[in-house]
Amino acid sequence: MYRVLITDPLSHHGIEQLIRAEDVEVIQKTSLSPEELLEEIQYADALLVRSQTKVTAEVIAAGKKLKAIGRAGVGVDNIDIPAATSRGIIVVNAPDGNTVSTAEHTFAMLISLARNIPQGYHSTIQGEWKRKAFVGVELNRKILGIIGLGRIGTELAKRAKAFHMDVLAFDPYLTEEHARKIGITQASLDEVIVRADFITVHTPLTKETRHLLSTEAFAKMKPGVRIINCARGGIIDEEALAEAIRNQKVAGAALDVFETEPPGEHPLFALPQVIATPHLGASTREAQENVAIDVSAEVLHILREEPFKNAVNLPSIPAELQEKLRPYQNLAEKLGHFAVQTVKGALDEVTVTYSGELSEVDTAPLTRIILKGTLSHYLSDVNDVNAPYLAKERNIRVTEQKMSRSHGFTHLITVKIRTDSSDTSVSGTLLNGLGPRIIKIGEYSVDVQPFGHQLLIRHNDRPGAIGRVGTILGDHRVNIATMQVGRRDVGGRAIMMLGVDKAVPEELVNALEQMEEIDAVTPIDL
Ligand SMILES: NC(=O)c1ccc[n+]([C@@H]2O[C@H](COP(=O)([O-])OP(=O)(O)OC[C@H]3O[C@@H](n4cnc5c(N)ncnc54)[C@H](O)[C@@H]3O)[C@@H](O)[C@H]2O)c1
Numbered sequence: 001m002y003r004v005l006i007t008d009p010l011s012h013h014g015i016e017q018l019i020r021a022e023d024v025e026v027i028q029k030t031s032l033s034p035e036e037l038l039e040e041i042q043y044a045d046a047l048l049v050r051s052q053t054k055v056t057a058e059v060i061a062a063g064k065k066l067k068a069i070g071r072a073g074v075g076v077d078n079i080d081i082p083a084a085t086s087r088g089i090i091v092v093n094a095p096d097g098n099t100v101s102t103a104e105h106t107f108a109m110l111i112s113l114a115r116n117i118p119q120g121y122h123s124t125i126q127g128e129w130k131r132k133a134f135v136g137v138e139l140n141r142k143i144l145g146i147i148g149l150g151r152i153g154t155e156l157a158k159r160a161k162a163f164h165m166d167v168l169a170f171d172p173y174l175t176e177e178h179a180r181k182i183g184i185t186q187a188s189l190d191e192v193i194v195r196a197d198f199i200t201v202h203t204p205l206t207k208e209t210r211h212l213l214s215t216e217a218f219a220k221m222k223p224g225v226r227i228i229n230c231a232r233g234g235i236i237d238e239e240a241l242a243e244a245i246r247n248q249k250v251a252g253a254a255l256d257v258f259e260t261e262p263p264g265e266h267p268l269f270a271l272p273q274v275i276a277t278p279h280l281g282a283s284t285r286e287a288q289e290n291v292a293i294d295v296s297a298e299v300l301h302i303l304r305e306e307p308f309k310n311a312v313n314l315p316s317i318p319a320e321l322q323e324k325l326r327p328y329q330n331l332a333e334k335l336g337h338f339a340v341q342t343v344k345g346a347l348d349e350v351t352v353t354y355s356g357e358l359s360e361v362d363t364a365p366l367t368r369i370i371l372k373g374t375l376s377h378y379l380s381d382v383n384d385v386n387a388p389y390l391a392k393e394r395n396i397r398v399t400e401q402k403m404s405r406s407h408g409f410t411h412l413i414t415v416k417i418r419t420d421s422s423d424t425s426v427s428g429t430l431l432n433g434l435g436p437r438i439i440k441i442g443e444y445s446v447d448v449q450p451f452g453h454q455l456l457i458r459h460n461d462r463p464g465a466i467g468r469v470g471t472i473l474g475d476h477r478v479n480i481a482t483m484q485v486g487r488r489d490v491g492g493r494a495i496m497m498l499g500v501d502k503a504v505p506e507e508l509v510n511a512l513e514q515m516e517e518i519d520a521v522t523p524i525d526l
């Protein structure tokens with residue numbers, strides 16, 4: 001039974017699939033103190049949050065069983081992603097479900113700002129009738145500057161076009177084709193800042209975007225510019241904004257998000273030109289249902305070890321590629337796990353060569369699985385999320401190579417491992433209908449099913465050697481299930497690969513190593 005802890009208010013309809021799932025127990029506790037969260041997280045297999053719960057490194061470390069963190073929304077700045085990654089916890093979000101709601105909210109803020117609607121409402125219900133005090137401006141033919149033309153920025157641009165605004169957008173990843181398609185003008189950040197009548201930000205909060213709109217930026221803006229932030233507090237320097245409003249450079253600002261939330265008594269609220277909402281961008285019935293449905297489905301997939309798509313700490317893999325790579329996953333993990341058990345010393349380098357059909361596709365997801373198989377020999381709690389991170393932390397170099405030639409196989413994966421004292425190379429393939437096979441160990445051709453307990457023996461090719469090995473195994477009551485022998489030259493160096501029915505005890509390894517013909521005995525467990 002998987003325990004899913006929900007600590008922020010999520011749409012009931014959205015999480016119904018979790019509540020109905022027979023293998024899931026849903027615990028909803030939405031006003032936990034930080035201490036209570038540290039207690040509850042210990043028992044959770046997955047945690048579902050919105051933006052309120054602070055999922056710190058401490059919370060993540062306390063989540064001993066935690067496999068997934070689901071964010072019912074876009075921004076993951078309340079989750080310590082590096083801490084989750086280092087512990088192999090998958091973080092997923094729901095990037096699409098609240099796009100329209102947030103674009104609509106931004107548009108509502110844009111109109112409210114242009115026409116002083118909140119200020120007019122306040123004054124009117126207090127019995128005043130100040131028609132002159134609230135004269136606004138039209139949106140028609142004004143320039144809307146959008147910084148960050150992703151999902152929300154794009155939806156907003158379409159709505160602004162319908163209001164006959166001229167849209168200038170800056171986004172380092174914006175292509176001319178996308179700009180042309182939605183009928184807007186691509187611009188530099190400076191152009192947007194200098195030319196726009198309204199500036200709205202729709203980027204995530206990152207090192208680059210923190211205080212993107214600062215004193216320096218406000219100084220370059222058109223007098224009377226209006227500013228909107230429905231993305232993240234911190235993208236705009238709030239002190240600098242307050243100053244720009246006070247010195248009348250900025251005519252008004254509409255804010256849905258703040259550097260600290262809730263903002264409490266804020267200097268900006270003393271300025272009548274500022275309108276505000278309490279982080280309501282995604283707060284519609286539709287958006288909340290969408291994001292809760294999406295993230296619940298993703299978390300269920302992760303817990304059930306099924307494919308999922310919106311991981312924040314794993315590169316996304318297109319469905320078609322996932323389908324293509326799925327058959328190789330088991331082979332990849334076994335190859336990594338097999339190869340590492342045949343070397344001694346500290347791991348320096350893992351090189352994976354994909355040959356034949358596999359040379360034509362993006363194999364990075366398979367390399368992560370190979371790495372997981374390799375590192376799991378040394379470390380506990382390794383998965384394909386944290387394997388690259390753990391390798392980097394240990395200065396293990398990981399490289400991928402591609403070759404079109406595959407020595408008679410339609411596809412071949414070769415894992416080469418180098419340590420400070422030895423190296424090895426193991427190749428495997430999928431045999432049509434027969435599943436994964438190891439077909440080469442170093443220079444020796446073999447045909448080994450990579451499962452269960454194995455014994456790799458390096459010996460000299462002499463009459464009677466194989467028989468004596470069989471006798472010694474029999475004496476130790478270890479049954480041989482399969483046997484492969486490989487050699488390069490008659491009477492030269494050779495290997496034996498034995499599949500055995502139980503783990504090989506150390507005394508047996510010692511007894512085999514006493515044999516004159518034997519160089520090395522390596523038990524392998526897969
Ligand atoms: N107020 C709310 O309730 C609410 C709701 C949903 C999303 N959001 C926030 O809105 C933001 C945008 O969401 P989205 O779904 O459109 O995300 P998105 O990822 O689709 O778009 C973000 C865009 O910002 C661009 N970008 C990144 N760095 C940039 C930079 N330095 N300068 C210019 N552009 C840059 C990216 O290229 C991308 O196109 C996020 O921060 C999200 O958390 C807020």
Ligand SMILES: O=C(O)[C@H](O)COP(=O)(O)O
Pocket residue numbers: 050051052072073074075076098279281282283
């Ligand atoms: O990033 C987001 O999705 C929004 O900021 C929404 O946050 P919320 O789930 O707390 O409304």
